[in-house]
Amino acid sequence: MQSRLFAATVLALSFAFATQPMFSQEAAAGPDGSDAGQSQAARPRRPLPKPTNLKVLPKDIAPEELIHIMRGYAGALGVECSFCHAPGPKPHRLDFASDAKPDKNIARIMIQMTETINGQYMAQVHDPDAMPADKHVTCGTCHRGHSMPEHFVPPPEAHHGPPTGAPPGGAQPQ
Numbered sequence: 359m360q361s362r363l364f365a366a367t368v369l370a371l372s373f374a375f376a377t378q379p380m381f382s383q384e385a386a387a388g389p390d391g392s393d394a395g396q397s398q399a400a401r402p403r404r405p406l407p408k409p410t411n412l413k414v415l416p417k418d419i420a421p422e423e424l425i426h427i428m429r430g431y432a433g434a435l436g437v438e439c440s441f442c443h444a445p446g447p448k449p450h451r452l453d454f455a456s457d458a459k460p461d462k463n464i465a466r467i468m469i470q471m472t473e474t475i476n477g478q479y480m481a482q483v484h485d486p487d488a489m490p491a492d493k494h495v496t497c498g499t500c501h502r503g504h505s506m507p508e509h510f511v512p513p514p515e516a517h518h519g520p521p522t523g524a525p526p527g528g529a530q531p532q
């Protein structure tokens with residue numbers, strides 16, 4: 359049962375990673391936060407390599423947690439791992455520790471910026487209307503599935519003054 363579950367998980371995640379042959383095995387071990395106990399059991403024999411070149415994320419981060427975060431970045435920007443990570447010497451493998459791609463370093467600045475926004479500014483906001491997920495910004499708050507955040511242009515002449523009958527705070531997209 360357990361091993362069948364594991365096989366299914368690997369299969370599902372391999373599909374998710376089909377366009378990125380590197381890391382398919384390893385990434386399958388990454389818990390998605392939904393069931394930590396199960397992912398412990400589902401850990402493959404080959405352990406995830408320890409990161410060697412972390413400059414902004416905690417150096418002692420669990421490799422599974424790191425991969426979970428990385429998948430979050432990729433999803434938030436609508437990109438593959440290879441958007442930030444340079445190819446390695448082996449074909450179809452990325453050299454995750456390499457800093458050759460400028461986007462990786464931009465991402466480091468973005469990680470620090472996001473931490474500062476949350477730690478220094480959002481932490482000061484005590485808004486009773488805010489749901490827990492509103493209490494911090496993420497990469498996706500700005501990027502929304504685009505590597506470059508889209509320019510927001512308000513609809514022309516949407517309204518003059520407050521709309522009548524609109525929900526308080528206005529209808530926010532998403």
Ligand code: HEC
Pocket residue numbers: 381385408409410411412413414415416424425428429431432435437438439440441442443454455461462463465466
């Ligand atoms: C938006 C850019 C971006 C994307 C997309 C991204 N990463 Fe990363 N990744 C980074 C950055 C930045 C670091 C270094 C973080 C630091 O310096 O603390 C990193 C570090 C890593 C490391 C640690 C390497 C080492 O040895 O130091 C691994 C492994 C990794 N990423 C895997 C992945 C995987 C797998 C994906 C796709 C699911 C992915 N990354 C997608 C930006 C990205």
Ligand code: HEC
Pocket residue numbers: 431435461462464465468469470472495496497498499500501505506507
């Ligand atoms: C407050 C809004 C905001 C947040 C939050 C944010 N970004 Fe950005 N990001 C931007 C803007 C604006 C740019 C364009 C800046 C530029 O190119 O000069 C950008 C550019 C980037 C780029 C370069 C894209 C390209 O095509 O050159 C990467 C990579 C990136 N962000 C990653 C991230 C990651 C990873 C996170 C979360 C840790 C994040 N960003 C969070 C606003 C944001």
